[in-house]
Amino acid sequence: MSDIVVIGAGQAGAALVAKLRALGHSGSLTLIGAEQSPPYQRPPLSKAYLLGEMEETRLWLRNPAFYAEAGIDLRLGQPVTAIDRTARTVTVDGQTVHYDQLALTTGSVPRRLPDAAGGALAGVHVVRTLADVDAMRKEFAAGRRLVVIGGGYVGLEAAAVAAKLGLQVTVVEMAPRILQRVAAPETSDWVRALHTAHGVRIIEGMALDRLVGEGRVQAARLADGTELPTDFVIAGVGILPATALAEAAGLALDNGIAVDAQGRTSDPAIWAAGDCTSFPWQGGRLRLESVQNAIDQAELVAANMLGAGQDYRPMPWFWSDQYDMKLQIAGLNLGYDRVVTRGPEGGAVSFWYFRGDALLAVDAMNDPRAYMVGKRLIEAGHSPAPAQVSDLSVPLKALL
Incomplete structure (x- = not known):
């Protein structure tokens, strides 16, 4: 049995510890967060919570009782001040906590x-x-x-x-x-x-x-x-990866904490996931700021901490709610050279990003069907003909 410590009690940290227990990790498991609140979802903060339509308890990712019942030592309001890679300890609230494996899910900070x-x-x-x-x-x-x-x-x-x-x-x-x-x-x-x-x-x-x-x-x-x-x-001028702790510990950085395809940092005993990381992608490095990436990468890192040896292949999706518009985004539009418009039809419209004949991403406004079809196509690596995308007489399902 090994001792695992996770620093950062946000979406990625919560997903990581839950997955470790679900996969059978029976050693000690500590989740440390600088904020006083239990792990919570951030997207509603600038929407429903700010509007007063959502109470704080509805933001929580899990009932706080879950962590105790799962044998997870949840430490809140306690920022970690140092990592000693030689001794394999972290310093928190004046005490040292030992780890055999450490995961950094420190997220990001606003500019x-x-x-x-x-x-x-x-x-x-x-x-x-x-x-x-x-x-x-x-x-x-x-x-x-x-x-x-x-x-x-x-x-x-x-x-x-x-x-x-x-x-x-x-x-x-x-x-x-x-x-x-x-x-x-x-x-x-x-x-x-x-x-x-x-x-x-x-x-x-x-x-x-x-x-x-x-x-x-x-x-x-x-x-x-x-x-x-x-x-x-x-x-609202952007966010930066929260890398101060990793930098002080001497870990390699590259637009975030640099990890390999499996989520391991330059120290083989330390892993990282979520907004704070950059990972190999298409010959370069990519850092994603999204709920989907935080969860998917964290769950993969949990499996790899237990020996799965799997590479991360992101399937990005995002969303934004503004007034009565729900914008859903599938894929990454990096490197697009053409945008094809479908609609508007009623209150719905979608924009499809292509590089050559390859579909990269879809922005769908109040059009969940276009989003779902685009997402399935991108994940399968299939690209419809742009002329069919823009032709409203061609049903969306036919694009599949």
């Missing part, structure tokens, strides 16, 4: 606006943890003014919540268009029109100069000198 740009002013928020959202919920009162810095999915989801609650919302995106890093212009256009229809002002191709205020933010000054008066600000 913050620099202090020099006003990032330290009161009323400037990020969206990552329960504590982050609890701190900003009181700001969401009808008639107040919100500036969102960053037109990615998290920023746009928060903007949608604010608009639904009657706030005056402006989104400022430095890139030429919202969602530029993750989506085609067609998806950006659809989402922009949706927000505009709900009264959100979107400013693209404009950098933030700095936030202005005495102690508390009062305005956002843009690069062209325009000042946007505001009552509070949400910075």
Whole structure:
């Protein structure tokens, strides 16, 4: 029997320890988290939880009693301060905990606006943890003014919540268009029109100069000198892999904690999974920020810690809820050279990404059938003819 310690009590950490027990690991198992709450799902934070439609207990991935019943030592509110790879111990709450195998599921941390740009002013928020959202919920009162810095999915989801609650919302995106890093212009256009229809002002191709205020933010000054008066600000400018602990321990990093195809780090006794890792993919390295990747990679690492010897083959999918639109994404659009549109039909439309004749990904807006068909095609490695995709007289099932 071996002692296994998992650092990071988020989606990946919770999935990893549960899978270890399900696969028969009978040794000691410790899950350590820096937050006070038991492992919880993060996607609803910027949607249902922020809207007040979901209680904290509904965010929990499992009832806290599960961990005790499974013989998992769950330590919350206790950040790990050091890893001693020679002694095979971690330091937490002034004590050392021994491991035979260690897994890092430390997730990611939000990028913050620099202090020099006003990032330290009161009323400037990020969206990552329960504590982050609890701190900003009181700001969401009808008639107040919100500036969102960053037109990615998290920023746009928060903007949608604010608009639904009657706030005056402006989104400022430095890139030429919202969602530029993750989506085609067609998806950006659809989402922009949706927000505009709900009264959100979107400013693209404009950098933030700095936030202005005495102690508390009062305005956002843009690069062209325009000042946007505001009552509070949400910075949705991306996330970074949480690698500080791994770096201090001397583990190899490469856009995250570098792992091999099986999830092993540069130390054979240490594994990693989830947002914090980059893994081999198509001759390079890939880091995925998604619930699906956190669960699938963590469960594979659990199996490999017990000797399965399996390589990770990601089957990515993502989603975003904004107003009454559910955007579902299958696959990865990296390297696409063509986008084929199916629809709109009713309130549904989908955008299909191709590289040559190969289908890479699908963005489906309020179109679960297109999402499911696209997902099945991508996972099977099959590509429909682009002309058939765009032809609404061809049933989606026929594409299979």
